Amino acid sequence: MDVNEKEEFSGEKRNTGYDSADNHPSDWRISGSNPVSTPFGSYSTENLITASCSPSQMMDSFGQTLWYDPTNVQAVGYGGFSGGHPSSSSSSCLRGNMDRSLEMGWSMPNLLPPKGNGLFLPNASSFLPPSMAQFPADSGFIERAARFSLFSDMVNHPLGNPESVGLFLQGQCPSSEVNVGVATTAVRDPNVRSSELVSKPNVSEDTQSSGQKGGETSSKDSKKRKRNRQNSEADQSHKTEEEAENNGDKKGSDEQSPNSPGNKTNSGKQQGKQTSDPKDGYIHVRARRGQATNSHSLAERVRREKISERMKFLQDLVPGCNKVTGKAVMLDEIINYVQSLQRQVEFLSMKLATVNPQMDFNLESLLAKDVRELQLRGGSSSATPFPQNMPMVYPPLPHGFMQQTLSSIGRNITSPLSPMNGGYKRQETNGWEGDLQNVIHINYGAGDVPSDPEAAATATASLPSSNMKVEP
Amino acid sequence: MASAYNPIYTDVPEKDVFALHFLQTLSNLRTQNSFSSPDNKTSDRVKKIKKAAYVSMARAAGGTNRLWSRSLLHQAAKRNNKNVRFLRRKRRVTWLMRRRSNRGDPIEDVAAERLRNLVPGGGGMETSKLMEETAHYIKCLSMQVKVMQCLVDGLSPK
Numbered sequence: 001m002d003v004n005e006k007e008e009f010s011g012e013k014r015n016t017g018y019d020s021a022d023n024h025p026s027d028w029r030i031s032g033s034n035p036v037s038t039p040f041g042s043y044s045t046e047n048l049i050t051a052s053c054s055p056s057q058m059m060d061s062f063g064q065t066l067w068y069d070p071t072n073v074q075a076v077g078y079g080g081f082s083g084g085h086p087s088s089s090s091s092s093c094l095r096g097n098m099d100r101s102l103e104m105g106w107s108m109p110n111l112l113p114p115k116g117n118g119l120f121l122p123n124a125s126s127f128l129p130p131s132m133a134q135f136p137a138d139s140g141f142i143e144r145a146a147r148f149s150l151f152s153d154m155v156n157h158p159l160g161n162p163e164s165v166g167l168f169l170q171g172q173c174p175s176s177e178v179n180v181g182v183a184t185t186a187v188r189d190p191n192v193r194s195s196e197l198v199s200k201p202n203v204s205e206d207t208q209s210s211g212q213k214g215g216e217t218s219s220k221d222s223k224k225r226k227r228n229r230q231n232s233e234a235d236q237s238h239k240t241e242e243e244a245e246n247n248g249d250k251k252g253s254d255e256q257s258p259n260s261p262g263n264k265t266n267s268g269k270q271q272g273k274q275t276s277d278p279k280d281g282y283i284h285v286r287a288r289r290g291q292a293t294n295s296h297s298l299a300e301r302v303r304r305e306k307i308s309e310r311m312k313f314l315q316d317l318v319p320g321c322n323k324v325t326g327k328a329v330m331l332d333e334i335i336n337y338v339q340s341l342q343r344q345v346e347f348l349s350m351k352l353a354t355v356n357p358q359m360d361f362n363l364e365s366l367l368a369k370d371v372r373e374l375q376l377r378g379g380s381s382s383a384t385p386f387p388q389n390m391p392m393v394y395p396p397l398p399h400g401f402m403q404q405t406l407s408s409i410g411r412n413i414t415s416p417l418s419p420m421n422g423g424y425k426r427q428e429t430n431g432w433e434g435d436l437q438n439v440i441h442i443n444y445g446a447g448d449v450p451s452d453p454e455a456a457a458t459a460t461a462s463l464p465s466s467n468m469k470v471e472p
Numbered sequence: 473m474a475s476a477y478n479p480i481y482t483d484v485p486e487k488d489v490f491a492l493h494f495l496q497t498l499s500n501l502r503t504q505n506s507f508s509s510p511d512n513k514t515s516d517r518v519k520k521i522k523k524a525a526y527v528s529m530a531r532a533a534g535g536t537n538r539l540w541s542r543s544l545l546h547q548a549a550k551r552n553n554k555n556v557r558f559l560r561r562k563r564r565v566t567w568l569m570r571r572r573s574n575r576g577d578p579i580e581d582v583a584a585e586r587l588r589n590l591v592p593g594g595g596g597m598e599t600s601k602l603m604e605e606t607a608h609y610i611k612c613l614s615m616q617v618k619v620m621q622c623l624v625d626g627l628s629p630k
Contacts, residue, residue: 303600307580310603317607331583334606338590341613348620349521355627 484611485532490619493528500524523548525616533612540605541612543593 311330315321318337321330501524527548530541584599591602591609 303598306600307603310600310607314603314607314610317610328579328583331580331587334610335583335586335590338587338606338610338613341610341617342590344617345525345613345620346518346522348617348624349525350518351624352620352627353517353521355624355629 484608484615485534487615487619490529490532490612490615491622493532494525494616494619494623497524497528525620529612529616532616533608538605538608539597539601540591540593540609547592 308327311327314334315330318334321333498521501520526544530544530548533541580599584602587602587606588595588597591606593605597605
């Protein structure tokens with residue numbers, strides 16, 4: 001799914017300029033208003049979305065997961081599309097983002113309440129123009145749509161007339177708490193790197209159009225915006241949206257504060273990965289700063305995540321690493337542990353050499369003793385099947401047991417290796433010693449059997465079973 | 473660690489498998505003439521035992537299914553027979569090294585290098601794969617240590 005999404009997004013991203021935006025103006029609109037407005041729920045959003053944007057299916061997934069896959073985001077390069085829609089639809093100039101956000105928005109209506117996807121695309125409102133007929137006559141919605149349509153134009157012509165936009169915004173959303181304020185500020189900012197239309201999903205829209213589609217910058221902004229949105233949700237204060245965007249201020253200055261408190265900044269989605277949690281109103285943003293369109297950075301991120309996941313696994317493995325945090329220290333600990341284990345092996349081998357200078361390992365006695373020892377230790381340290389094996393293999397006389405074990409080993413080793421039978425000499429276990437030596441010769445590197453490692457591997461696999469099969 | 477959930481596959485056979493392999497290897501050693509002769513130096517014997525331990529561990533842990541064990545066996549075979557297999561790996565190593573050099577967090581790279589030196593066969597692995605192999609290697613090493621400890625205890629004069 002991620003891959004597909006990525007492809008879709010990248011495809012969209014590749015659209016020069018904002019073709020996608022043009023193609024899917026409805027997306028804008030749709031995403032604008034959706035999540036919060038109830039009417040949206042009744043809309044055939046699905047139809048709209050799918051019709052307008054291909055990534056709709058992706059949006060669904062987003063809606064579900066709320067976790068923006070950074071790869072997808074990156075691919076899309078929706079830097080600008082921060083659209084913070086914290087809760088409302090924010091349509092960023094980035095068309096691609098819009099599409100995504102739209103999808104999110106659409107899927108969101110259904111999902112938002114339970115999950116409160118951040119990226120809900122309040123952009124639904126932007127859908128209005130094309131799909132006006134489908135939407136209920138919601139004045140606010142219409143206003144938003146109108147506003148967004150204006151912005152869609154802006155996509156192609158970056159904020160030519162900020163004042164007008166501001167006015168437009170202001171006029172549009174009387175109800176929006178912050179929108180007006182924010183919008184105006186946003187509009188006034190000529191530098192808008194990324195044009196983001198932030199519309200509150202709820203009722204007020206906070207639209208901000210900043211530069212249209214500055215992919216990279218927008219990504220940066222979007223990141224910030226996302227945070228801001230999140231914050232805005234929390235504190236409902238906005239206005240610094242611009243600053244946040246422009247300054248890359250990550251703290252949630254709540255650019256989109258207008259979003260209703262309950263809404264999350266779903267717009268973050270475009271920016272990067274955002275997951276909004278309706279409960280706490282925080283969106284986990286994956287830092288995408290300055291990496292919006294870089295596929296390398298995306299891959300890098302994925303790689304880092306893999307590594308950290310494995311580090312956690314190793315942390316459990318190495319004793320005494322729970323308190324240690326940080327990659328470097330953890331790795332040092334792991335290295336020390338491996339070194340200590342290797343030293344232990346060396347030390348024990350030295351001990352073995354001295355304990356038994358003649359090296360006359362009498363397999364029989366050794367196995368008997370070892371089995372006992374292992375059984376004792378196994379019972380105490382780890383729950384292994386060894387104790388279970390013991391009753392099965394040990395009861396008979398050691399010699400008999402050895403014989404049986406060895407013969408079974410010999411048999412099991414040869415049988416699974418049907419293709420390699422040529423390499424093995426099937427020897428009946430008349431004398432266990434002979435059989436054992438044969439087996440050992442084959443297994444140990446000293447032999448010239450070419451299929452050594454495979455044989456060993458298969459032998460290993462068969463050994464446990466053979467042990468189990470030995471009957472007294 | 474939730475082995476059930478963990479996608480990283482690091483299951484290790486039980487102790488008896490390791491024990492069996494180790495004993496087999498030792499017996500093989502015993503049959504070698506150089507070993508049984510009393511005038512054998514202890515250090516040589518120690519080396520042989522150590523090598524036997526590693527080889528048997530590699531076999532017990534999965535033979536050639538794991539990278540590190542494969543590399544271990546390969547090293548052992550090379551020393552014994554000069555029969556070099558897995559030539560393919562060398563090419564892959566260079567390609568991977570090229571890739572690895574491009575990316576890298578300096579902190580983790582330094583440590584990863586050290587780890588690569590420790591874990592057999594780590595030279596041709598990416599960091600994430602290296603960590604998987606390290607986890608499995610640690611498990612097998614600890615199992616082998618337990619087996620050897622048992623053996624030593626069993627053989628030591630009471």
